[in-house]
Amino acid sequence: MYLYHRYVLDVSTNKRHIANVSLIKSDEIRIINKNRRFDFNWNKEKEFLVYQLTIDEEDEPIGLLSLSNRPDDMAIEIRLIASSKENIGKNRGYDRIAGCLIAFACREAFRFGYDGFVCLKPKTQLAPYYSSKYGFESAKLYLVTEGDNSLKLIKEYYD
Amino acid sequence: MTKTRKKDNYSVDFATLTAEELVESYVFPANQPLHADKKMEEHDFWNRRRQKFHNRTPVQKMHANLLQLKFQLEDYISSKQYIPELNFGYFLHEYISRQEKKDKEFATEVDVTAAVLSQYINNHRKPKNEFIIRLELHSNGMIPAISWFKVIQKDKEYEISTNQDIRREESKHVKNHLAFTY
Numbered sequence: 015m016y017l018y019h020r021y022v023l024d025v026s027t028n029k030r031h032i033a034n035v036s037l038i039k040s041d042e043i044r045i046i047n048k049n050r051r052f053d054f055n056w057n058k059e060k061e062f063l064v065y066q067l068t069i070d071e072e073d074e075p076i077g078l079l080s081l082s083n084r085p086d087d088m089a090i091e092i093r094l095i096a097s098s099k100e101n102i103g104k105n106r107g108y109d110r111i112a113g114c115l116i117a118f119a120c121r122e123a124f125r126f127g128y129d130g131f132v133c134l135k136p137k138t139q140l141a142p143y144y145s146s147k148y149g150f151e152s153a154k155l156y157l158v159t160e161g162d163n164s165l166k167l168i169k170e171y172y173d
Numbered sequence: 174m175t176k177t178r179k180k181d182n183y184s185v186d187f188a189t190l191t192a193e194e195l196v197e198s199y200v201f202p203a204n205q206p207l208h209a210d211k212k213m214e215e216h217d218f219w220n221r222r223r224q225k226f227h228n229r230t231p232v233q234k235m236h237a238n239l240l241q242l243k244f245q246l247e248d249y250i251s252s253k254q255y256i257p258e259l260n261f262g263y264f265l266h267e268y269i270s271r272q273e274k275k276d277k278e279f280a281t282e283v284d285v286t287a288a289v290l291s292q293y294i295n296n297h298r299k300p301k302n303e304f305i306i307r308l309e310l311h312s313n314g315m316i317p318a319i320s321w322f323k324v325i326q327k328d329k330e331y332e333i334s335t336n337q338d339i340r341r342e343e344s345k346h347v348k349n350h351l352a353f354t355y
Binding site: 053054058086087088089092093094095096097099101102103104106109111112113116121124125126127128129130131134135136137139140143144147148153154155156165 | 184185192193195196197198199201206214215219221222223229233236238240241243245248
């Protein structure tokens with residue numbers, strides 16, 4: 015366990031649940047993709063770093079993340095994030111899933127020596143909302159978080 | 174009590190979700206740029222990124238290097254793996270060298286002699302609690318004392334689990350041990 019734990023919130027009870035993020039392999043991706051509990055085709059991400067977010071209270075993962083480690087660019091690129099379908103929208107069971115995964119990406123970007131540099135390519139109409147919620151800054155094609163904002167995200171999503 | 178859900182084969186209708194709900198749950202897959210101007214924009218973005226990274230000030234580099242050390246240390250003490258080289262002395266040496274300080278200078282800053290600091294770095298002496306607290310204070314809380322304590326603890330756990338010599342020596346001091354086997 016980390017000294018500081020990521021946590022998700024049970025929306026109905028407001029109870030915190032420690033969230034574990036672990037790297038998953040091709041065969042696990044295939045099984046998760048087959049279950050169709052997540053949007054998108056995760057088999058397409060097998061060449062990248064795919065992580066699952068799990069909590070003790072649930073048998074199956076509740077979040078997925080695909081990262082591209084770009085050592086030549088000193089950057090982590092978030093390719094894809096999805097909460098499981100029962101955790102989306104007004105009737106979601108758990109909150110903070112995507113935030114925990116973004117904070118994890120930021121932490122990895124520090125751990126690799128990239129000064130917390132994480133980027134993603136947003137859908138144009140969602141860019142201002144990622145900026146508002148997670149502090150990403152716009153760099154035209156990409157949204158970027160680094161340095162102090164990435165640290166802020168880590169502190170926000172870790173206990 | 175764990176919850177086992179049925180397979181959820183329905184498709185989420187993104188159009189029914191607000192923008193806030195979408196960013197709370199997704200980062201959507203991006204299309205690769207098809208047009209030359211977009212490809213050039215992407216090329217320029219990465220050029221600017223590399224340039225910015227290489228043009229960091231010495232202070233920025235040091236801060237980034239220390240944060241890297243912090244998270245590497247935390248990951249190591251959280252892992253089940255034991256790596257003898259990743260001991261207290263190693264992380265202490267890294268903490269000092271990433272500040273580009275000489276050992277003697279750092280020893281003065283935490284009020285120990287250079288000789289004592291050398292013993293800590295070379296794992297010839299276990300640090301006292303007071304020294305660990307000074308490390309936390311020196312880092313302004315970036316690396317808390319508990320992190321230093323846990324790496325020392327990890328070394329100790331390994332030592333106590335594997336030291337057969339001490340078991341042979343201490344068996345001379347034990348009588349009437351339990352007959353139960355485990």
